[in-house]
Amino acid sequence: MELRATGITHKYDDLTALEAVDLHAREGEILALIGPSGCGKSTLLGILGGLLQPSEGRVEMQGALPEGCLNPLTYVFQDFALLPWRSVRGNVRLPLEHHQLTSDERRERVEDALARTGLTDFAGAYVRQLSGGMRQRVGIARALAVKPAVLLMDEPLSALDAQTRNLLMEDFVGLWLREKLTAVYVTHNLDEALRLAHRVVVLSRRPGRVREEIIIDVPLDERQGTAGLLELAPLRERLWALIRDEAQTAELELADV
Amino acid sequence: MSEGPLPKEGTAAPTRQAASRAVPFRGGGFAPSSHRAAAWIAFAAVIAAWQFGSSMGYIHPLTLPSPEEILTALADLARSGDLWRHLSASLGRLAMGWSLGTLAGLAVGLALGMFSIARSVGLPFVSALFPIPKIALLPLFIIWFGIGEPSKVATILFGVFFPTVINTYSGVDNVARSLIRMGQSFDMPTRDIVFKVVFPGAMPAILSGFRISASIAIVLLVAAEMIGAEWGVGALVLAAGNLMQTDYLIAGVVLLSLIGLTIGIVLSRLEALLLRWR
Numbered sequence: 302m303e304l305r306a307t308g309i310t311h312k313y314d315d316l317t318a319l320e321a322v323d324l325h326a327r328e329g330e331i332l333a334l335i336g337p338s339g340c341g342k343s344t345l346l347g348i349l350g351g352l353l354q355p356s357e358g359r360v361e362m363q364g365a366l367p368e369g370c371l372n373p374l375t376y377v378f379q380d381f382a383l384l385p386w387r388s389v390r391g392n393v394r395l396p397l398e399h400h401q402l403t404s405d406e407r408r409e410r411v412e413d414a415l416a417r418t419g420l421t422d423f424a425g426a427y428v429r430q431l432s433g434g435m436r437q438r439v440g441i442a443r444a445l446a447v448k449p450a451v452l453l454m455d456e457p458l459s460a461l462d463a464q465t466r467n468l469l470m471e472d473f474v475g476l477w478l479r480e481k482l483t484a485v486y487v488t489h490n491l492d493e494a495l496r497l498a499h500r501v502v503v504l505s506r507r508p509g510r511v512r513e514e515i516i517i518d519v520p521l522d523e524r525q526g527t528a529g530l531l532e533l534a535p536l537r538e539r540l541w542a543l544i545r546d547e548a549q550t551a552e553l554e555l556a557d558v
Numbered sequence: 559m560s561e562g563p564l565p566k567e568g569t570a571a572p573t574r575q576a577a578s579r580a581v582p583f584r585g586g587g588f589a590p591s592s593h594r595a596a597a598w599i600a601f602a603a604v605i606a607a608w609q610f611g612s613s614m615g616y617i618h619p620l621t622l623p624s625p626e627e628i629l630t631a632l633a634d635l636a637r638s639g640d641l642w643r644h645l646s647a648s649l650g651r652l653a654m655g656w657s658l659g660t661l662a663g664l665a666v667g668l669a670l671g672m673f674s675i676a677r678s679v680g681l682p683f684v685s686a687l688f689p690i691p692k693i694a695l696l697p698l699f700i701i702w703f704g705i706g707e708p709s710k711v712a713t714i715l716f717g718v719f720f721p722t723v724i725n726t727y728s729g730v731d732n733v734a735r736s737l738i739r740m741g742q743s744f745d746m747p748t749r750d751i752v753f754k755v756v757f758p759g760a761m762p763a764i765l766s767g768f769r770i771s772a773s774i775a776i777v778l779l780v781a782a783e784m785i786g787a788e789w790g791v792g793a794l795v796l797a798a799g800n801l802m803q804t805d806y807l808i809a810g811v812v813l814l815s816l817i818g819l820t821i822g823i824v825l826s827r828l829e830a831l832l833l834r835w836r
């Protein structure tokens with residue numbers, strides 16, 4: 302399935318967060334949304350998944366849903382948004398409980414999602430017992446359990462330390478290589494975009510507009526190691542040049558407030 | 559504001575010795591731990607001293623009867639069957655008033671936490687009525703409901719209702735917005751969001767509210783039983799006081815203490831059970 306947003310403008314009272322943003326998330330692609338903090342990335346993602354009503358513009362889903370999809374537009378949250386009173390398994394089961402499923406099918410979905418994220422051995426643990434990386438794996442497993450058409454990920458790795466972030470990125474690349482998920486991946490981190498995205502949309506500082514859309518045509522499994530980094534180096538320079546001024550200006554703006 | 563002398567430049571403390579010294583430990587104390595045995599020993603010691611004082615005639619039996627006399631009074635009450643009549647009357651009122659007040663408080667607190675209209679209308683009312691000492695309403699309830707059981711239960715109910723509303727409301731209000739958005743993002747029905755996300759999220763606050771409301775309920779129980787009750791621990795205490803039977807009076811106080819302790823233990827168990835995820 303594809304997700305297409307046209308002419309999205311969003312105002313919080315008299316603060317314009319987004320202005321005339323067009324976005325197209327293509328089937329089987331990871332679209333990274335990058336921009337300085339406060340530029341409206343979370344707002345845009347909220348609008349894409351129907352959690353926020355845009356002041357102007359519309360978002361459309363196009364194409365068929367995948368087999369067994371229960372929740373086409375599914376979020377993975379920066380703060381994980383897990384229920385601490387439920388076990389890992391209980392959290393993954395949560396979004397299935399209000400759907401008409403046989404208990405076998407429900408169990409199968411949960412165990413499958415746990416297996417795909419390497420959580421099978423932790424299924425009975427409570428959230429507080431897990432490290433940050435494990436918690437976000439639960440967030441991803443919960444999203445996979447509903448067989449989403451498009452994953453909407455809001456800085457899913459920003460709450461994690463650098464090593465954990467790398468590990469999870471590798472896991473996510475593995476997941477994508479196997480299942481060709483469609484995802485919109487919000488980040489303010491250049492390295493995450495370069496590692497995971499097929500396409501990068503750079504937003505300007507507030508009010509967020511699309512500054513540039515860049516295609517990264519290096520396959521995901523060839524971006525590692527010296528050769529991969531070398532190949533990505535020019536792109537990296539270009540992206541950094543794009544973000545740098547914006548980030549700097551945004552930074553000064555915040556300091557003014 | 560006075561300023562201390564500034565360290566002069568270039569006059570760092572002279573190193574007296576080149577010899578090495580162990581770093582002194584400075585992190586001790588401020589970590590109280592409680593010893594169960596110590597508490598029991600102290601408790602026993604106080605009772606023993608009290609008994610000793612009474613037996614030796616240092617303490618007048620009318621001022622403060624000895625532990626032995628209090629136990630005898632309790633045994634008398636048990637033998638005559640009055641103990642159970644007093645206790646069951648009190649526990650019945652407590653259970654009735656507390657559970658009705660708690661149910662109503664949970665419902666209203668949940669509504670105040672969830673819906674704007676309920677909040678805008680209800681919160682001012684709750685804030686205005688909460689500070690009234692509910693005991694002041696007892697005479698009014700007696701006029702409304704008569705001197706029998708309903709006025710007593712109503713007093714406890716009202717006393718329990720308001721703190722429960724406030725604890726539930728603030729517990730619900732403090733449930734992370736992001737969890738609710740998560741529920742919405744999975745198209746969870748409102749009912750599911752309330753019972754699987756909001757309510758369990760507010761549970762710690764609700765349970766700590768139970769402690770407060772239970773102690774309020776006991777206070778109001780005793781007060782209510784001192785007006786027009788034949789049976790009940792409050793009635794026992796009052797009647798004993800009127801007859802200068804301090805041994806029966808204190809036996810009643812001991813019963814109240816036991817009721818409070820038992821409720822406390824039950825609530826601790828409940829917390830351990832319901833909040834084991836913490």
Ligand SMILES: Nc1ncnc2c1ncn2[C@@H]1O[C@H](COP(=O)(O)OP(=O)(O)O)[C@@H](O)[C@H]1O
Nearest residue numbers: 313316318337338339340341342343344345507
């Ligand atoms: N609920 C809100 N009410 C008012 N202003 C908001 C709200 N949410 C976000 N904003 C403002 O909108 C701008 C964009 O926010 P956000 O989308 O969270 O940015 P990002 O995710 O890129 O950091 C910010 O300036 C922020 O302060």
Ligand SMILES: [Mg+2]
Nearest residue numbers: 342343344456
């Ligand atoms: Mg954000």
